Amino acid sequence: MKDDIIYIVLLGLCIGFGQFYRKIKDSEQKKWIGTAVGLLIVLTASGFHTLHMLFCYLVCSLIIIYFNRKSCHLASFAFMFGYLFFFRSVTYFGYRAPPGHTNMIQMILTLKLVGLAFEVNAAYTKSKEIESSKKKDDSSVDALSENEHALLKLNMLDIFNYSFNYIGVLTGPYFTYKTYRDAIYLPFSTKADCIGATVDKLKVIPVYAGLFLLIAYIWPLDYAMSSEFYEERSFIYRLLYVWPTFFIFRMRIYTGILLSECVCTMAGLGAYPKVCENKSGHGPSKDCLSMISDSNAIDCDFETVRNIDVVNTEKCWTFREAMKYWNMCVQYWMAMYVYKRFPSKKYRTLATLAVSAIWHGVYAGYYFCICAAPFYLPVEDLFVKLFIKEATGIKLKVMNVICWISKFFAFSYMGIAFLLLTIDKIWFYYGSVYHFAYIMWATLYVVGVLIAKTRKSKSKRMEKVEQGDAK
Template sequence: MNITKDDSIYVFFLSLGILFGYFYRNIKDASLKKTLGTIFGVSIILVTSQLHSLHVFLSFLICCGIIKYSTEKCHLICFGFMMTYLLFFRTISWFGLPNPPGHTNMIQMILTMKIIGLAFEKNSALTKAHKIDKNIDNELVLTVVENEIRDISVLNMFHYCFNYIGLLTGPYYTYKTFFEYFHYPFALNADCWKITSEKLKWVPLYIALFLGCSYIWPLDYAMSDDFYQNRSWLYRLFYIWPSFFIFRMRIYSGIVLAECICTNAGFGAYPKELESKCGHGPSKLISSEFLENPKSCDYDFETIENIHIAGVEKCLTFREAMKHWNRCVQYWLAIYIYKRFPSKKYRIMATMAVSAYWHGVHAGYYFCILGPIIYLPLEDLYTKVFNVDNTSTFRCHATKAMFWLLKFFAFSYLGIAFLLKDVDKIWFYYKSVYHFAYIFWPSFYLICLILWKYQKRDMKKLTKETEVNLKEMQEVSKKIN
């Protein structure tokens, strides 16, 4: 996994976006600021995608029509169209047309989230307005942003979708966040460079680790004859660890650079008192005191923090690590898929299926992203059986180490499918390690299930003994009295 042409293009334009941010955040005229940001964004699309940029603009124009002229169902129609177009976009070679480059694919992916999210935001604003008109809830009041979204112009949709911030690799942000960036004074008062420099200082390390480990453990070697003929089963199984580590370093580099585009432009800066959440923005109302005295506030960029690297690396469970990974995408999936899916029974599977579909058509994405459905029940069980009590005992440290190793083994074993992509390559690799995880996980689940039954039996026995002792103590107390 060496640096490709696409990687070089990403790094160049991400770096350019960071530099442009210093100039961009100091523009005070909102209209000029929007226009320049969009011109820069469109320029990136045209330079990187050339003729393939037609996909991006065509799908945008069709969705504009859907959002403008289909009110009640615009979110569902828009979702159906963009997801269908994403499939066409990725299978275009079947129709005799050239495949778009990787960066065009990323732009189309981000556009898909933005335009669908905007349609859902409009639907929510219209639903709220309908309740107000019908006096269903007298406490409801439309905000300034919701009033604009109700009848959003094509120009503002264009600015939102094609501003350079978040264009290439995200993070995803709502139209509400985009609107507030241009109308509130937070970007001009936050210490943007301090946050940006703190993030940037780690990027050389991630890139160095990526290049060094890629040289020692190239992914291509996992598909060579020598790997399968001359390497032991244990080495082949071990190879998933460096492969996934290399993948993490690549992702960390790209996501942190993308976050730095936001931070250096002041995008996503909010006072800490507003308790902003990733993807959503402030969880508290932005009152006049913040707008009148913006210089006195302490700011954070939680709204656009797409990945919590320390959380991914240090946490003990797969479930917790998922919460720290690609957080803005997970927010989009949670708000627009998970919470709105009609069946509670299948909403987790539906959410993960949409996530896999959004990533691409390769089988590896489905192996990897749907894999947690199998693994998480095991993790939930063994975390109950081997409970961590936060003491400094050897047992506690050993249990934490076991949890950490199991977490990264699951990530790495599922992640190799994401990297290999094609079903024949995935099957060939898994076959070479005798499908170890898919045998180990069910076996470990059965062991944990047996242990849990014994633990529950012992707990019931202990509870009964405690109740008996308590009754005896009460009887003794009565006799004494």
């Protein structure tokens, strides 16, 4: 509870400070004021443990600037994730565990510094392609953008300001160096409706926070670990207990992520013209520099820093689709720097989920939860193909509702491992429900495969009969 209060107070102060910050006109002044406030937040939340973040910044900056740029991204990835593992394991070496919010700061810093190394590597690779094309008189490769030039000329202070700017330093969302730089040098933050965008998010936060407190009071997670829960409650009650626990988790995440988004929207970070077709984490998918003008009529949005789509997460039918709307900026990072870069197409999904689990923490619950998704998704995909893909009318509506229930049961069943964290607690709960979901999913997959084979055999027989009739 103490950590939650500190978290809310710091985020509230950051949101309020944005009203002043986005109006700073001098770019250099804006950079350093943002960094000074960011460092103050880090020191307030972490105290002596701030040394962890400063050490990571120093080492990773040296790697990005002085290491071979063909492989600086890999070296940064190895160092930052290796240090993240050490950071969470300091208690084994006799040191005191860092505060909870320090862990979140370290997590976001890891994404930013590794992501920056990948951005530098991409700019370097493109510069070499341009040099090669000039030698061949080939003009098919576009010239380096202003941001790419800046990436190739990075210095220690540039990286320091990006790493510790107050926006997102506590809990994210993740944003690229380009997004940060655009917020400093481009005028969109003065043209976007920052207050309106922030108020729209703040309106719904009390609802999520209130539901979190209410349901957590009625169905506390600790009760699932009690002897009374196992001895006096029925199997159905124990099985369905995952629903309120995951609901509590969702409301807490919605509250935290939306507050973090408010820090960005109030400061004007991530504001771009809508015509640029902005995407979460990435920013503009089209060149929007031509849209800069002195007119106040530019219609901007904050899709770049949109980290969660609550409505679509709740109402979409499938597990696979819901994953796309959850923690979207982090998913962008995982997709760009792990999934697309992983050398084996066959194992890239598993590798991405494993990196995600490692990033979340060292507890077994993260691996039980995140790495369980590849075992459920084939079941869902198979039954969608068999019963929903070609369904219409009432049948389609009924099957979609069944799929929606299955989606949230799967999220809830996996999610309780994320909350219980340790193997003994996870095994206690799953044992209390006889590992029902995993057995059910395996059975459904076998049944689905048999149905698919039966349909395929039937289809072949029908084709032969039709061919025989034709003759």
